[in-house]
Amino acid sequence: MAERDVHLRVCPLCEAMCGLEIHVEDERVALIRPDRDNVWSRGFICPKGTTLGHVHHDPDRLRAPIVREGDSWREVTWDAAFARCEEILHGVVERHGRQSVTAYVGNPTAHNFSLGRYIGLFVGLAGMPMIYSAGTVDQWPKNLSCMLMYGNMWWIPSPDIQRTDYWVIMGGNPHASQGSLLAAPDVIGEIDRIRQRGGKVVVVDPRRTGTADRADEWIPIVPGTDAALLLAVTNVLFADGLVDLGDLADLVNGVEDVRTLASEYTPERVEATCRVPAATIRRLTHEIAAAPSAAVYGRIGLCNQEFGTLASWLIDVVNILTANFDRPGGLMFGNPLSWSVASLPNPEFTGGVQIGRWHSRVRGAPEVLGQLPLSCLAEEIDTPGNGQLRALVTIAGNPVISAPDAGRLDRALAGLEAMISVDNYLNETTRHAHVVLPGLSALEQHHFDDLIPMWAARSAATFSQPVFPPADGRPEEWEILTRLGALVAGMSSADIDVDALDDGYFTALCGAVGVDPDTAMAQSPGRGPLRLLDLQIRTGTFGDRYGERPDGLTLEKIAAEPHGIDLGPMVPRLRELLRTQSGKVELAPPYITDDLPRLRDRIEREVSSLLLVSRRHVRSNNSWMHNVTVLMKGKDRCTLLIHPDDASRVGVTDGSLASVSSEAGSLAVKVEVSDEMMPGVVSLPHGWGHDKPGTRLSVAREHAGVNNNLLAPADFLDEISNNAAVNGIPVEVVPA
Secondary structure (H helix, E strand, C coil), X not given: CCCCEEEEEECCCXXXXXXXXXXXXXXXXXXXXXXXXXXXXXXXXCHHHHHHHHHHHCCCCCCCCEEEECCEEEECCHHHHHHXXXXXXXXXXXXXXXXXXXXXXXXXXXXXXXXXXXXXHHHHHHCCCCCEECHHHXXXXXHHHHHHHHCCCCCCCEECCCCCCEEEEECCCHHHHCCCCCEXXXXXXXXXXXXXXXXXXXXXXXXXXXXXXXXXXXXXCCCCCHHHHHHHHHHHHHHCCCCECHHHHHHEECHHHHHHHHCCCCHHHHHHHHCCCHHHHHHHHHHHHHCCCCEEEECHHHHCCCCHHHHHHHHHHHHHHECCECCCCCEECCCCCCCCHHHCCCHHHCCCCCCCCCECCCCCCECECCECCCCHHHHHHHCCCCCCCCEEEEECCCHHHHCCCHHHHHHHHCCCCEEEEECCCCCCCHHHCCEEECCCCHHHCCECCCXXXXXXXXXXXXXXXXXXXXXXXXXXXXXXXXXXXHXXXXXXXXXXXXXXXXXXXXXXXXXHHCCCHHHHHXXXXXXXXHHHHHHHHHCCCCECCCCCCCCCECHHHHHCCCCCEEEEECCCCHHHHCCCCCCCEECCCHXXXXXXXXXXXXXXXXXXXXXXXXXXXXXXXXXXXXCCHHHHCCCCCCCEEECHHHHHHHCCCCCCEEEEECCCCEEEEEEEECCCECCCEEEEECCCCCCCXXXXXXXXXXXXXXCHHHHCCCCCEECCCCEECCCCEEEEEEEC
């Protein structure tokens, strides 16, 4: 056998952050298997992590910039690519002003060593009035509720599943996604371990997922009614004398307000709406309150629905009212080895949180934490008038697949005067670009997660070195973002000094954490995200503060431990992290509680349509991984799941084609009849629809599937957070 080099690194694909062994032979990945000595993941791995070599070697992956000329593309040098970017961006700004330029930031940004740390510099340099992001399809209700309750939108508490005795999972499916706003390896294994130690796991979901199959109990619920269920749980806590604030009694405002607000939402009142029996709600409440420790967790199914903020807020309310907050086994804040750029206080909210500081041009939608609904992007591009968007920069995202009312956005992008994409593929979105600037593959760059450890089960981390060196002269993503931000600001390519701009950014961050920038620069291992990571570690909870604490951590010390460092489980941190104006937890923020009348109307409203929800598969990661042959093998996964009773009623059969229609559009898809769906609810996976002309995704095209966001109405959203409601969409299903 040829000799192999073995590289240890962390998988960057999701919040499980699994340690990998990557075996390289003749400059190709020969094998990827779990690092059984990694202190965090201890040998766990999912199917996606084994395919990083396939992604790196994928012939469809872009390795040089491309420029569009009519309907064709040609490779160009990096200098020529940036010159074209300068030409089209400056032209738009000169003709229409900087307000005509925006950006879209995709979900993979949070998993990228450069992008996650430098998106702030890009936005700051560009001076765009606003940007759009995947956050308003994913988790903006959680950002909003945490901002109003605790004073920071990115300190999001997560369940301490490694020590809990009772875990309630609402709208999450770790069997497919591992964790989400929950970082832990082998989450399904943790479910088994909870049960083995005598605990209980309950899944509340319209679908009997793989997670529900491993739990003790599955409670089906009508999509979009989770807030009503949680209000009923809160009602029982007060009515039956089960409220216990534990050690937080002196730190919580608004308990009596919550008592009053929940008083009308008895289990009997909400059971017909949720289709959860009142007796089940009462039993569930008493079990949560009686458990030695419990954690109620709500994820994407609660966030991207009609009442996402109310549901996300009430998750934390129930944990706080049962003394299951900020203590082992309950909901806790992570204690990472390095702080995240996102965790720094936002100076915009120094005087308190304000919502609706400005509104969108076309729809009049209010901004929420600086963002408009992603569904506004298409109308802001295709609606003429003062302020019309004429230029777009997309960063590691595919909104033509992931945005609500996806068909309109697809059409709108074709009308842009300038579109630049930072992306490794010519996909359904980037095919509209004028310039595509590819980043490095995951195996060509360092890795150390920035945002995810904020909700990690343990204070652990592993630093990853590149497996393959990038080609000479290829810029890293942080350099690409810096140049693009400067170009939007009006600078010419010849005058852009990336190193000087990086020094200014680093100096500002040093000031934010109270260290001398000259001292930090003198001791740093380079520049860019490496230098920034060293700052994040050294000025973090466990850091050496550049010599002030000699035994503290540095990047060098962590890098010297190839299997990682683990400094223990979560610890109580609420008193340290609170940043509200009052200095206390705001249990009943008026901006959130003022939305209860809208929920009251929903409880009184009958729903006769089938309701559509989305789903994910363990071998899929949104649209990211659909160009990997080994992940696409097997039976067709892009099917419409429907309960046998509903299939019989609407006249569709297993394996047949059905037409699924909403007010936004319609599509035809193969039917899969299964009692894993509760009656009245159907499901399509998200991240598919790879049938667009002009892409270079040869494997994905063979497994095109359908785009469920063609059915998502642009104006169906959680009104107070701007998050899209892509779960609970009323649809009609008939034979195709």
